[in-house]
Amino acid sequence: MKSLNMAVIGCGNIANYAHLPNLLKTGQKLVATCDIVEEKAKQAAEKFKADRFYTDYRKVLELKDLDAVIIATPPDTHKEIAVDAVRTNKHVFLEKPLAANLEDAYEIYSQWKRSNVKFAVGFCLRHHGMFKYAKELVENNTVGEPVALWRIAIGTAIGVLPPMGWLTDRERSGGMVVENSIHMIDAFRWFAGDIASALAQYKTERIGINIEDNAYIVFTHRNNAFSSILQSWTATHTHESWGIVGKQGTVSVKGYVLGTMEVSSRSRGLEEVKIEEDPIVMYEKEMEDFVKSILEDKPVFATPLEGLKAMEAAVAAEKSSKEGKLIKLPLIDY
Numbered sequence: 001m002k003s004l005n006m007a008v009i010g011c012g013n014i015a016n017y018a019h020l021p022n023l024l025k026t027g028q029k030l031v032a033t034c035d036i037v038e039e040k041a042k043q044a045a046e047k048f049k050a051d052r053f054y055t056d057y058r059k060v061l062e063l064k065d066l067d068a069v070i071i072a073t074p075p076d077t078h079k080e081i082a083v084d085a086v087r088t089n090k091h092v093f094l095e096k097p098l099a100a101n102l103e104d105a106y107e108i109y110s111q112w113k114r115s116n117v118k119f120a121v122g123f124c125l126r127h128h129g130m131f132k133y134a135k136e137l138v139e140n141n142t143v144g145e146p147v148a149l150w151r152i153a154i155g156t157a158i159g160v161l162p163p164m165g166w167l168t169d170r171e172r173s174g175g176m177v178v179e180n181s182i183h184m185i186d187a188f189r190w191f192a193g194d195i196a197s198a199l200a201q202y203k204t205e206r207i208g209i210n211i212e213d214n215a216y217i218v219f220t221h222r223n224n225a226f227s228s229i230l231q232s233w234t235a236t237h238t239h240e241s242w243g244i245v246g247k248q249g250t251v252s253v254k255g256y257v258l259g260t261m262e263v264s265s266r267s268r269g270l271e272e273v274k275i276e277e278d279p280i281v282m283y284e285k286e287m288e289d290f291v292k293s294i295l296e297d298k299p300v301f302a303t304p305l306e307g308l309k310a311m312e313a314a315v316a317a318e319k320s321s322k323e324g325k326l327i328k329l330p331l332i333d334y
């Protein structure tokens with residue numbers, strides 16, 4: 001099978017943990033690494049055997065025979081890099097969120113829509129065993145059409161840690177909901193369809209940051225399902241769960257990507273389902289899927305349209321909290 005020439009732009013946490021090793025595991029060629037911090041680009045090139053390294057992504061896009069790029073930089077840089085990558089006809093895997101704000105997200109979407117490139121947004125939960133099984137239970141009518149969905153994410157991400165650079169800067173990350181809860185907003189959309197409105201309350205407990213670190217959101221989907229997110233980064237210990245109450249049954253998870261899954265329905269009693277999967281597996285699968293979409297000309301698992309719709313819901317939630325009222329979607333014309 002033909003292999004692709006790929007480059008990784010942004011050699012930080014997620015690239016080193018997942019994307020650099022995973023693209024090699026899928027048998028692709030890493031032709032270049034890039035990071036504005038030269039040492040990071042160099043180290044990644046050495047460790048993952050890239051031919052060259054760069055500090056300017058534009059030089060990467062000039063490379064002859066480059067097929068695809070993986071962009072794993074902070075959200076505020078996504079628009080410039082992704083738009084240029086699409087303009088130069090490269091296939092793109094872009095880490096979530098699509099961008100740090102809705103305007104940038106829309107520009108990425110518009111550029112992609114006018115192109116013929118494959119463009120996947122890194123909504124990795126779509127490749128996680130428990131999330132895939134929950135989707136199957138909705139579709140095979142064990143759980144059936146979603147009525148109420150939830151995610152409780154009481155955690156310590158920044159509550160007990162020092163502020164983490166771009167993450168706690170709203171202009172750079174988009175905030176806790178845009179940068180982090182967006183995974184679950186996408187999962188809710190995947191399970192229950194498009195979102196019609198958002199009602200939310202945000203607050204910031206930690207001194208010295210300009211993003212929300214606590215959020216309570218209720219979305220209503222077009223099919224009238226409710227989905228809610230309670231996320232707090234103020235907690236002193238972690239407490240997580242998510243699930244779907246459907247018209248025929250219920251699936252619930254104590255935990256997030258690691259945890260205990262329980263399923264019940266009108267025709268079967270409560271059962272525990274064991275899906276114990278190292279989180280790295282979902283990142284391997286999303287990379288395999290992206291590569292396959294290019295080599296076999298198949299649809300990607302999450303397009304910029306999905307990225308834009310999740311972003312729009314997150315922005316509607318923020319607007320609801322600011323204005324103290326229900327916000328109806330869409331906020332923009334697609």
Ligand SMILES: NC(=O)c1ccc[n+]([C@@H]2O[C@H](COP(=O)([O-])OP(=O)(O)OC[C@H]3O[C@@H](n4cnc5c(N)ncnc54)[C@H](O)[C@@H]3O)[C@@H](O)[C@H]2O)c1
Binds near residue numbers: 075
């Ligand atoms: N899917 C997931 O589960 C997951 C997990 C973590 C992070 N992420 C996302 O991945 C992205 C990166 O997050 P991270 O935790 O790896 O951040 P990070 O800060 O560890 O890494 C980002 C890297 O990008 C580099 N960079 C910044 N601007 C650049 C530019 N213009 N050109 C080239 N390099 C540049 C930085 O120097 C840094 O090394 C974010 O969008 C984040 O939301 C996704």
